[in-house]
Amino acid sequence: MIIRIMGEGQWQLADEKVDQLNAVDGELEKAVSAGDEEGFRTAFAALLDFVRSGEKVPDEVLHDSDAILPPSDSSLSEMRELISGDGLIAG
Template sequence: MIVRIMGEGQWVLADDKIDQLNAVDTDLEKAVSANDEDGFRTAFAALLDFVRNGERVPDDVLHDSDAILPPGDSTLAEMRELISGDGLIAG
């Protein structure tokens, strides 16, 4: 799976990491749904860190992204507008 973080680049995550990615995304969705600012910050940072631990795609290589995450400075209000019933990562 290829995940883009807006303004940063793309990372490849191994197929065996998808369930973990979805679990971190679920934590984010719960924090946003609860309007929990501290929980949101913690969960969003964890999601971004999880993705950044994947294999970085060189900037001169462009692939279609399977998921696109907002930049790290996104607010809880902005995230509320982006999250669907499946979180940021569909699946």
């Protein structure tokens, strides 16, 4: 799975990490739905860190992204506009 973090680049995560990724994304969705600013910050940082734990795709190599995450400085209100009932990562 290839995930882009806007303004940072792309990372490749192994297919076996998708369930973990969805769990982290689910925590973010819960915090955003609850309007929990602190929970949002914690969950969004955890999601970005999880993605960054994958293999960085060199900037000169372009792949279609399976998911695109907003920049790390996104606000709770911006995130509300982006998150559907499935979180940021579909699946």
